[in-house]
Amino acid sequence: MGTEDLRRARTNVRANVRRVPGPCAQWKDEDADFIREVLDLVGDKWSVLIIGTLADGPIRYSHLADAIPGISQRMLTLTLKHLQRTGLINRTSYPEVPPRVEYALTELGTSLLSTVLALAAWSADHHAEIRRRQAAYDRDTGG
Structure with missing residues (x-):
């Protein structure tokens, strides 16, 4: 060549x-770059957990943080901003003392909910099998 x-x-x-x-x-x-961008956002572990947590309706920031084990305040804030920018969630700020902020799925976010919940359910259903296969692979390859 x-x-x-x-x-x-x-x-x-x-x-x-x-x-x-x-x-x-x-x-x-x-379309390819945009598809990768969207998949990167909605396929992110924190996005999946946030969208799934919002399935039952609006929730305050502090309750979101408590409901998602292991997420840092910084990562929660960044992910919420990305989801809001994409139109998957809404942020509502109430003029109260102390200030109250709630997050909720938009219609677009709700349209993604069944896919996200199915992915999470698949993960939970196959957890043991995946761990067995990882252990076998590590054992066989010395990893």
Whole structure:
């Protein structure tokens, strides 16, 4: 393969990938980056847990923090901002003393809820099997 052919192949990576059958073959180039961006956001462990926690309705920031073990205040705040920016959740601030802030799923966020809950349920249902397979892999590979 000549230098020019190699350069052309490198600059047309998505087109080359799409020649192989798979889910990416159906997406246009302009959609691919956006799809990855959305999957990165909604597939994040904290996003999944926050969306699942909001399933029962609006909840205060402090209750969200208590309901999601292991999440730091910084990570909760960042994830809430990303979800809000994407339109999956709403933030409502009440002019009270002390101030009260609640988060709730939007219609768009609610449309994602069944997928998120199914993913979480699948994870819980297969937890033991996944741990067994990880242990076997680590044992077999010395990892």
